[in-house]
Amino acid sequence: MKFKKDLYKLDSDNNFYKASEIVNEYKKANPNSNVISLGIGDVYFPISKYVAKEMNAAIKKQTTPDFIGYGNYFGIQELRKAIRDNEYKDFDIEEIYVSDGTKSDCGNILELLENDALIGIPSITYPIYKNTCFSLGRKFEIIKSDDNFIPLIPKKHFDCIILCSPNNPTGINYSKEVLKKWIDYAKKEDCLIIYDNVYFSFINDGVKSIYEIDGAKEVAIELRSFSKHVSFTGIRCSYFVIPNQLHKDINIYWRLRTVNRFNGASYIAQVGALASFNDKVKKEIDKNIKYYKDNASILKTSFIDLGYEVFGGNDAPYLWVKCKDGYNSFDMAMYFLNTYEIVIVPGSIFGKDGDNYFRISALGRREDILKAIERIRKHESKAN
Ligand code: PLP
Numbered sequence: 138m139k140f141k142k143d144l145y146k147l148d149s150d151n152n153f154y155k156a157s158e159i160v161n162e163y164k165k166a167n168p169n170s171n172v173i174s175l176g177i178g179d180v181y182f183p184i185s186k187y188v189a190k191e192m193n194a195a196i197k198k199q200t201t202p203d204f205i206g207y208g209n210y211f212g213i214q215e216l217r218k219a220i221r222d223n224e225y226k227d228f229d230i231e232e233i234y235v236s237d238g239t240k241s242d243c244g245n246i247l248e249l250l251e252n253d254a255l256i257g258i259p260s261i262t263y264p265i266y267k268n269t270c271f272s273l274g275r276k277f278e279i280i281k282s283d284d285n286f287i288p289l290i291p292k293k294h295f296d297c298i299i300l301c302s303p304n305n306p307t308g309i310n311y312s313k314e315v316l317k318k319w320i321d322y323a324k325k326e327d328c329l330i331i332y333d334n335v336y337f338s339f340i341n342d343g344v345k346s347i348y349e350i351d352g353a354k355e356v357a358i359e360l361r362s363f364s365k366h367v368s369f370t371g372i373r374c375s376y377f378v379i380p381n382q383l384h385k386d387i388n389i390y391w392r393l394r395t396v397n398r399f400n401g402a403s404y405i406a407q408v409g410a411l412a413s414f415n416d417k418v419k420k421e422i423d424k425n426i427k428y429y430k431d432n433a434s435i436l437k438t439s440f441i442d443l444g445y446e447v448f449g450g451n452d453a454p455y456l457w458v459k460c461k462d463g464y465n466s467f468d469m470a471m472y473f474l475n476t477y478e479i480v481i482v483p484g485s486i487f488g489k490d491g492d493n494y495f496r497i498s499a500l501g502r503r504e505d506i507l508k509a510i511e512r513i514r515k516h517e518s519k520a521n
Contacts, residue, residue, distance in 0.1 A: 143271050152264065152486055156470065160480050173509045174480040175436075175497040178305070182425045184368045188412040192372075195408035209401040211235065211392065212376065216407050219414040220376050224361075227348065232378055232388060234395070235410070237402045239335050239362040239375045243299065244269035246331055246358055246377070248394055249387070254296035259288035260490040261307060263333065266299045267488075282490065286448065286457070287315055290322050297329040298322075302344075303336040306487045306496035307457040308433075308449015310343045316350045323356035329383070330357040335375075338366040338426055340452045354380040365454070365500070366422050367413040374406040429454050432506050433499035439510040440497075443517060454499040457484070466492050477512050 156176070164170055198204060211217070212235025221230050236242050243266060247256070256277040258266045270277040280288045280298070286307040288300070300319065302311040311319075323330050332347040347353045360377040363369035379391055412418060433450040440447045446459040458481075460469040466483035473479045473495075482498075484491030499506070 141272075141274060143274050146271050147268055152268075153482070156480075156482060156486065159471070160474065163474055170478050172474070172478045172480060173505045173512070174501065175506070175509055176480040176482045177498050177501055179370050180365060180368045180500050181502050182368050182428075184372065184409065185413070185418045185421050187415055187418050188367065188409045191412035192405050192409040195405045199404070205404040207400055209235075209404065209407070210396050210399060212402065213404070213407050213411070216411045217376075219411055223414055224346075225348075225378055228378055228380065232380055234377055234379065234391070235402050235407060236375045236377065236399070237373045237406070238364070239333060239360045239377075240265055242360050242375055242377055243331060243333055244273060245398075246360075247273065247275055247297070248398070249390060250297055250329065255294070257291060257295035257298040257328075259300065259488075261286055261304075261484070261488045261494075262299070262301050263305045264487055266301075266333075279488070285309070287311065290318055294326050295328050297331060299331045299333065300347075301333040302347075303334075303339060303453035304449070304455075305336065305453070306449075306455050306482070306484065306491065306494075308451070308453040308455040309457075310340050310452035313344050313350060316344060316347055316353070320347075320350055320352045320356055324352060328356065332357050332359045334359050335362040335365060336453045337361060338422070339430065339454055343452055348378070348380075354382040356383065358383070363410045363413060366426060367410065368425075369406070369410065372403075372406045372409060374402050374410045428503070429499050432501065432503060435503075435506060435510070436497060436499055439514075443513060450499065456497045456499070458495050458497060460484075460493050460495060466495050469495055477509070477516060479509050479512065 160172065164172060216235055217230045217233045220233050221228055225233060253276060256270055256275055257280045258277050259280050260282045267277065280291055282288045286309055303309065319330060322328065334346060337345055347357045347359055358377055358379050360375065362375040379388055381388060433454060433456060436456055437447050437450040440456065440458055445461060448457040450456040460466060464472060466485045470481050470483045473481050482496040484494035484496060
């Protein structure tokens with residue numbers, strides 16, 4: 138059997154699964170432990186009751202002869218329209234696609250490119266881009282970042298660049314100036330930008346969408362998800378924009394690809410996603426986002442107080458923290474687990490250059506965050 142050798146290159150010792158296995162082993166060995174996770178990328182708030190009600194009605198509809206089956210390859214029209222009206226007023230509904238998660242979308246979009254296309258992936262970023270390239274056998278190279286974790290414009294040609302902003306794990310939202318340089322590069326090199334923007338709802342005053350920058354429609358596909366702000370991590374619904382200006386036939390290609398490779402996102406999930414644009418739900422979402430942002434600000438101030446160098450946390454629910462005392466990131470994570478019973482995410486999971494850092498998340502419960510900080514403080518003051 139001719140199994141793909143590149144699958145073996147997926148780093149089994151340096152990923153989220155391995156990190157969570159270590160925590161599970163610790164809990165098994167210490168049954169009375171009280172572990173707090175600052176590592177999670179999952180959300181604390183449940184889905185809105187109104188959204189759930191609409192989804193229930195959608196399930197009921199499935200029990201009648203009016204049930205919705207195959208056919209919504211690109212998303213139900215009402216949802217595509219709501220996305221356009223709320224977030225992408227400059228676009229045509231037909232340029233907007235609904236899907237089942239940005240984790241799959243960021244790999245699926247690569248099907249627009251020839252197999253020998255060279256893909257550029259920044260040195261510290263969401264690890265799925267690299268691992269997807271491995272799994273699909275796509276050609277990729279890592280792009281170095283500067284001291285502020287901004288990927289440097291390459292001196293060579295790439296056919297595609299995957300940018301993530303606000304960034305997971307650094308929590309940094311790229312500025313207008315940074316994005317302009319990338320768009321100029323992409324235009325000069327005839328290079329596609331895949332812009333993973335799943336944390337857009339956490340942005341304060343900065344660039345909320347790459348399409349705010351002149352020329353972006355000619356080079357960029359922007360990806361968003363309902364996972365974080367609508368708490369759809371377990372429901373699965375995402376969306377993206379393929380501007381007609383990228384190429385005269387680009388949306389024809391994508392539709393042809395999609396009717397042959399995808400039967401559409403779950404109807405029930407899409408009805409829920411549509412309900413999230415209800416005015417009352419939007420207010421609830423704003424409140425939840427504020428809660429997470431307040432978490433981030435408490436974490437940031439506290440870790441700085443504790444003597445850590447902290448990045449991000451302003452425009453994203455993640456803080457990127459420099460390891461102390463010469464620890465590398467896995468050793469630091471072990472130290473946090475064994476000393477404080479706190480889970481953090483080792484930075485090396487996001488790329489070799491992340492090995493002196495760790496990621497903490499503000500998406501958790503306030504009480505847990507306060508308890509975690511108190512624990513570290515108590516321990517540090519005893520140690521001194
Ligand atoms: N993109 C980034 C940058 C993420 O951090 C995540 C999840 O943590 C995803 C995509 C996954 O999104 P989805 O739940 O829509 O698959």
